Amino acid sequence: MEITIPTKWEDVTIGNYINLRPVLNSKLNPIERVVNILAVLTGQKRDVIKNISLKQYKSIKKKMSFLETELPKQLKDKRFKIGGQWYEFKVDAKKLLFGEYINSMEILQNAKDDEEAIFNNLHHILTTICRPVKKTLFGWKHIEVDSEVLRKTADNFLNNMPMTIAYPIGVFFYTHSEDLTKAIKTCLMQEAEKMTKEAREELDLVNAGDGGTP
Numbered sequence: 001m002e003i004t005i006p007t008k009w010e011d012v013t014i015g016n017y018i019n020l021r022p023v024l025n026s027k028l029n030p031i032e033r034v035v036n037i038l039a040v041l042t043g044q045k046r047d048v049i050k051n052i053s054l055k056q057y058k059s060i061k062k063k064m065s066f067l068e069t070e071l072p073k074q075l076k077d078k079r080f081k082i083g084g085q086w087y088e089f090k091v092d093a094k095k096l097l098f099g100e101y102i103n104s105m106e107i108l109q110n111a112k113d114d115e116e117a118i119f120n121n122l123h124h125i126l127t128t129i130c131r132p133v134k135k136t137l138f139g140w141k142h143i144e145v146d147s148e149v150l151r152k153t154a155d156n157f158l159n160n161m162p163m164t165i166a167y168p169i170g171v172f173f174y175t176h177s178e179d180l181t182k183a184i185k186t187c188l189m190q191e192a193e194k195m196t197k198e199a200r201e202e203l204d205l206v207n208a209g210d211g212g213t214p
Helices: 014-024 030-042 054-068 098-111 116-120 122-129 147-160 163-175 177-209
Strands: 079-082 085-089 130-136 139-142
Touching: 014 030, 014 116, 014 122, 014 147, 014 163, 030 054, 079 147, 085 139, 085 147, 116 122, 116 163, 122 130, 122 147, 122 163, 130 147
Parallel strands: none
Antiparallel strands: 079 085, 085 130, 130 139
């Protein structure tokens, strides 16, 4: 049986990594560890993996050596292409949808007690700080997002984004979580104050138009 597996971190997606972490952090014996890792990376059942020859096992184990190396912590480019769509990494709390704000706060709250919350929700986190963009005659422009665009983006990241892009952004998010929380809350309060002010101004115009009579 021929088995094809990733040979570098660039070939490991967020979805792969979420499933890999429990295995990589476990205390299995070397053979069981390899079997479980292969099951994740190939999508094959453990029983199928166990039928590979000893020669194949040695070859595969050598190819998997990259898993013992560290993931990069610095992002090379702020703009990247995933699944045919361009995205740009930019922290802008003002452009968050309210639903994103709620999700971000829940993830950050859970991450205080369990850092796995960050990794398990990495594809959702990245939708808040990586926005779809398109190139126009006047340069790169952000694509307007709604809940459906965000859902598709999260799915695209989960299935196609390599960890060499996802991990550095995840590290940034985790290490700046307190600053991001403050920024998001500040923007939300400013937006609420703006809406309240506009509502008062509209009410004043209505009252003025009525001549101030009840």
